[in-house]
Amino acid sequence: MDYIKKKTNIYTLLLFCLLFLVKIPAYAQTDTTTYHLTIRKEQVNKAGKKVMGMTVNGTIPGPTLKFKEGDYAVIYVKNEMDVETSVHWHGLLLPNFYDGVPYLTTPPIKPGETRKYEFPLKQSGTYWYHSHTMLQEQSGVYGSIVIEPRKKKLKYDKELVLVLSDWTNEKPINVLRTLKRGSEWYQIKKGTATPLNKVIARHALGAQLKFWKQRMDGADIADVYYPAFLVNGSQKHEYPNFKPGDRVRLRIINGSSSTSYWMTFGGKTPTLVSADGKNVVPVKRNKTFIAIAETYDFIVTIPKNGQIEFRATTDDGSGSTSAFLGKGPVLAAPDVPKPDKIGMMKKMAKMDMRMGAPSIKYRPRKDEPHKMEKNWGMQMDKPADKMKGNMSHDMKDSMKGMDMFAKYNYDYLKSPVKTTFPKDVPVRNILLNLTGNMHRYIWSMNGIPLSETDKIKIKKGEVTRITLNNLTMMSHPMHLHGHFFRVLNKNGDYSPLKHTVNVPPMKKITIEFYNQESGDWFFHCHILYHLTSGMARIFSYGTPRDPRLKGYPVKKLIHETNRYYTWGTADVASNMTGVSLVSSNTRNQFNFDAEYGWNKNMEAEFTYERYLYDYFRVFAGVNMENTDRNSLDNIKTTAVAGVRWFTPYMFDLDLRVDNELRPRISIGRDVMLFPRLSVFGYYEYRLDFGAVNTLPPNKNVEAEKVWNAGAEYMLSKNFSLVASYDNRYGAGGGLSLRF
Template sequence: MKSKNIMKIILVGFQLAFATMVSAQHTHPNKNTVDDLPPHKMEMAEGRGKTVTYHLYVSDTTVNYANNKEVKAIAVNGQIPAPTLEFTEGDTAVIFVHNRLHHHETSTHWHGLLLPNIEDGVPYLTTPPIKPGGVRKFVFPLKQSGTYWYHSHTMLQEQSGLYGPILIHPRKDTHPIDHDVVLLLSDWTNENPSEVHRTLRRNDPASEWYTIRKGYAQSLDKLISHGSYFQRVKSAWTRMPAMDLSDVYYDAFLVNGKRSIDLSQYKPGDRLRVRVINGSSSTYFYLNYGGGKIRLIAADGLDVTPISIDRILIGTAETYDFLITVPSDGAYELRATPQDVSGSTSVYIGSGEKFKAGNIPKPDVWDMDKMMMDMTVNFPGRMKMKGMDHGSMENMDTEGMDMGGMEEKNKTPKKVSQEKQSPNDNQDSGHDMKMDDEMNRKDSLQKQDHSGHKMGSKDMGKMKMEQDSTDHTAHGQHMKEAQPSEKVDHSMHGEMTGHQVGPDSTAEVVFNYDMLRALEKTTFDPVRPKKNYHLTLTGNMYRYVWSINKKVLSEADMINIKKGEVVQFTLENTTMMNHPMHLHGHFFRVLNKNGDYSPLKHTVDVPPMTSVTIEFAADEEKDWFFHCHILYHMMSGMARIVHYEGSERDTALANAPLKNLFKEDRQWFLYGSLAAKSHMSELQANYFNSRNAFRLEANANYEGQYEAEVSYERYLNDWLRPYIGFRGLQQKYYNVFNGKQIFEQDYELPVLGFRYTLPFFIEADVSVNMKGRVRGELEGEQWLLPKMFFNWRVNTDKEYHLDLEYMLAKKLSLSAGYDSRYRWGGGLLVRF
């Protein structure tokens, strides 16, 4: 009897030891752990996979990332970014998301994962939101492997820090490596994201504040000095706003929540699989390496034919995997630079002396042609559209424009502290290139089992997903780089169709989508019915309203598809911004020059003035989200619901009405200004959303003269809006045309009229009052210097107003000028 008890005690001890060991293996270090956070659990299950459990606690916090300023943020388990969720293909994920935010609901979307619709995490569409104090249990099998991420899909919480990596190991490695390295790129602003959104939606000089801070003001002096004045005049005639590569000024760019990190813990010669996630809210990143070319082996979680590149532009929400070998002679910089080159974040691979990556040239935002080169690098040569949508360049003929890669002046890596250059002989820290070549030959002869990327036919649209690695060449060596004196033939970039540039090549290779080639054919059964939808990506940068087919999400019908079809989306971008379009619940083929071997992705960059076609198998059910992954574009309306005909909403959404999702692009904003000057005061206030606006305009002097108008207007399209309002005035003014002094007192109820935006963004206002008196008015603005604006207004009552404004800060300006009624004066203008 005693022996049996002893045996039981021993067995229990072994079980506890095993559970402790497993728990430790799946617990990720965290400096700021939540005290009551249960350990991550991994339980053995029947079959090949395991059940892996995580608890994620979403809570308010404060951070200090830039300018020594403490600001509010959102953390998961006390950290930003959120913890890395690590699994193996075939596991079952059980994730508890606890909402500890005081006043706000939250959500979690598992970006790129193929899972049951109810687990997708889009509040009110696929998954109920998580209320304050609530908890949501997500359970889904992991049918894939690769690099993915998760983030909030509630309002602007992603910008505040609610995002984290997902790493799913394959059952069998497709590339021999020593270590996995996950790098999550992000952008950070010290402003409240709601204030950022409101700033973008305003229609006054404050909306240009981010451009001014980046040094890209499209003021008159800059246009003249860059020889772009007449080009800007042509653009303004078509009502195209001043150009920029990105909307927001960010205070910091981060990798894994830091300005820079070093990977000195790895030994020289170690082979790293560097998994790069662009988890930013609205930033495209250039990635380049101080040690030469890097080896790209996977896109959006799926292995592709390996290619060697020098630079890649990674769109928001995309992921790419690279092979890099740790060097033996120093620490080489892997640098992520935002597309507008307004900062950077760095990872140093190796230890010892530091060698910098080459600088990305600053964009010439004053030159349209050069800007387009920067923005269309992922699809060079495709910019052939003759016209653009409102808010863009209409009737612009871009045929024949050179869309090749940009030249980079600084191609030789620079040491941080000394003048020593990185070696040009591509030493490999002991790695044998001949060995890689032999490995490649063997791979081409022997087909391996790469079940790590093998998915069911339903999951990947009836495609074969057994991916055969064709190249295991490590690609972090100190490759020989083109010297400044060498001329690089950028025309090759548009011709690359999966062709690999040799690791020893000295030509600079800038990545584009035509280089992405699937390992096996991705085509569909030809007998399946096919349907194409033409989706035009539209927008009005002047009003900051983004849409598809000129309708925001809340105004549009769903995209109805039938199960069993092959669905094509032809995405035509008529705007002057890049749009990373993401489809939930599916992978799609990005049709490129590789034809049958076109790659599979879940997010695709659609550059300005290009047309991109994607296609997928409609083998899912229910409703899925399709949207631009630039957070502020999505929130402004650039989204659609993909609806499977005949499907019904899950009963779990009974208390989560779909109309709540539409509130995002119907959001109301308030902005305005108050000027106190020596000769008069002015008040302007606007309360508006995408289609409606209430306006208050009033001015007065200090002798009892005033004019005030309140109106409601409705946007019929981007430029025309009729209105109804009330106007009152009591004023004396000097008519400079006849030298007479006029006094008038009137109360006009009501006033009917319309406002229309003319070329050059001149606002026309025609109104008639209840007495039949008609008045027309024109007003406009000229950007003179980076912080100086000239405003003017004239009407048919022979009144006019001239004003110079100099911005001291985003919300404070000096203002001075002349008014025909109130004469000269100046003072301060405060914005709210």
């Protein structure tokens, strides 16, 4: 007994000594690396025009923050702007308080303030930082983070950080407003619109009708038009100082607000060595997808004679940006063909699937993800339904011809070590359907935007397994703060660890992570305009809120996703003039319309409407109209109430009754026939049974019809030419202004 005890003690002592020996050098080398960042509003010219941007230390992107694994990071961020800001350290494992999501984990940085962030660096790899306040990332608040490993495992001579981003000369808030109003302008400008003439020329009218029936215009790849895509802040960048034979590690970061790319490389096939900061089993690979917020590291070798082109081509083929490494003749990167949206629509129309899952629900507090999964998206036949797991989704999809999105899969990513969790750890399954409404530009999960849900509770010591089921026509790059998750793929136990995962249209991806933190962590689509339209959740460990957040309620962050956006149009034509205004948030909308015909006819209306769900709303308001044709002597004001329905095949239907008990039905629709040219039609029918008014003798019902039809040609983002006939105002033509 004594002997054993003594032996144990000696062993313990030995173990301690060993630990000490191992630990000492690590501690001895722990250094503090300090950075000072200043965020400022500045005039910048990134796409042929001087506009107001937001810079970090005077540049876009901001400086590269270089650290060493095991060191301690101290970063001071000074806000020299007149609006509040924040910085999130994307992909870093750090204490919740320093994660940088304003009002959720960290107080915002008020104008003039400096905030200190500090955390130990527990990892190595390529990461980035960006503002997490509204749309500031689009204005330029982003930069790269490089953490060198303690022990260098990869062989290369030099390295180069390449930050990809998208640039707009518009104010980002106006970009979002343009998306909210449902303008086709960005697609027209990008050449990705699919007007009816192109659809018919491709014999895709049947497919188009099937889409319209499900209230969809077609396949969407990207929403925003950008005049420029940037690599390290320029549309084109040259790095001639690399020498032939140099092995260069490219640390590629997609810091774009709403653009994913296909990366291609000139010269010999490069080696992919790392994804989202984590090393992967090296694989020779050229054309590779990089979703928003992902990072990939490639090792390229500079050729003896020539320079390598690295090119990032946008997923929708609307543009590209290139970096050139070395000297001499250019070894061009392979071209990436522009995706064929009409072809995609034709293929999708052949599949058995239900599109148009709503972005908001009649009863948002009733979360029914499984019902939603069953009713929308790919309709599985019964035997296939019994198969479970990720592999079976892929099998089912390919059986249904879904391989059109197979190009986005992550099977080439394999972790060099097993990433599985201990078997005895409890697993909690969560199903999140990714949902959205293109017309209203509202994005959500399970038909519930962030503003209509509670935090998702997770427990320390458990595994959270999330099935992301994309019910929309777009890819969504989903990002989890403060954790790495396994992306289940064909590599099984060696599935890669990531912080951002792209979920392709109508596809399912399963991720899982070990719950080892505390506090609240954001989980959201990294398309900036989807995040700010509600596609987000908060995972909460249920631990007490950090007292330093007192006075910074989380509802402020949530409110950012449920703001009112206001837009309008004004028409001046030879037959009439009019103005219309809309102010809308997720559930509520105010409409004002006024029309005046030069022949002395008029109508004005104000209504408030409430969306019960995407396609159905109730409304009430006031209507004013002249009662005698071509005379303004008698103007009648009535109270109106009714319902509005966005029908299959995308008609706007309005059913109402006024305070004189006169029922009215109206229907309207517009269609883009050619690029820029749309036609529209409207028909309204009202009956008066004489419940309040006295009808002419011998009549027991009086009917009134209003109709109009016309064409609109978009001259620019804000102006259109309009020609129309209205049975009250007659025929005419003029100009329409959008504001």
